[in-house]
Amino acid sequence: MNTHIIKKTQKKLILVFTLSLFIFSSTVFAQTAAKLTSTEEFGGKWGTKVKEAIEAMKLEGNIEDGAIIYEEICQACHQPGGNGDPGGNFPQLAGQHSTVIIKQIADIRIGNRDNPTMYPFANIEALRAATEDIFDEEKSGPQTLSDVSAFIQTLPMSSAIVGEGVDLEHGAEIYKENCVRCHGDHGQGDVKNYYPVIAGQNYHYLLRQFRWIKDGKRRNANPEMVKQISGFSERDMLAVMDWVSRQTMIAGDWDSKK
């Protein structure tokens, strides 16, 4: 065999191979940077494939029933107004998007998010059993979840526990550069893509979750957020969380249209 031809073929093959590898990897990275994951595209680390969660998100939530369920199951720790405890141990749920509540409960149940304290309250069978005691008509687990999260979304977020208030200008600036794309211009989140409301959330809770997202301890964090905040300094974090804890929701923030 002519060695000269073999060498030429080999070189061509190597060239084609590295070129296609380059094209392939660049398109993959281009995809992940461009589109925000939508509710329809469940999957991967961020989206939820949990059957009951998907079902719950499709069901119409009965707010009246949700109020009764909330009082029975969630109120003990998250308080009657849904504002949580001052120390930020139990987060404010008030005003949170129903889809966010459903997704977090699902993540806790399947072990995507470590929260042993919440286990019995995220257990879909336990939720169904609890409402069996309250209502005469049987209610499925997903319906229970849909009802209670619809109710929670109607409660007013309190903005009661805020930071030191000494670096808010810096906080607003960093927020504008980093967080608006997903959390909105005033921390209102997105009900369709289940980006959480952070406006008015308890400052201590925000700090803890932010640290855990950054350190990888909160394993169900959106990977894009982990990347986005990797460069935040301690000062950045305190300033942004302080600014965020003082924001308030406005009418229209909960609409699905986007």
Added chain:
Amino acid sequence: MKLITRQSLLFFSAFIISGASTVFAADEATIQRGKQMYMSLTCFACHGQEGKGMVRKRDRKSKKTGNWKYRKGDPMPGFEAYPKLAGQNSKYLYTQMMDIFEGRRNNGMSAAMLGIKIMIDSTAKEGDLQAVADYLSQVRE
């Protein structure tokens, strides 16, 4: 006259012992405080009303068969691994609470309780946890 007679010794011991029993039993104020804190520290959310465990609040019949589906007082699904506390020894309750909050006990669902430490640290005052233990220990059926 003999100062230390058998009679006087008996009388004296009875006097001492009756005083000692008030040192060991918690007073009414502590028990009331414990009852209040048992609610405000959210303990009832997992350990049930009065520490009697998470149980069914009503009877329920199956619509199909007419047999009892469950009775009032039956264990509540989802909480089978959470202990009843009513009537348990006060000293045991207190040491277990401290062992869990301070990381010396981490079996079973201890992590679930450790998860509320932030709230306990910021809400419970000196003596509150002991009061809760005292309250629970004297809850009867």
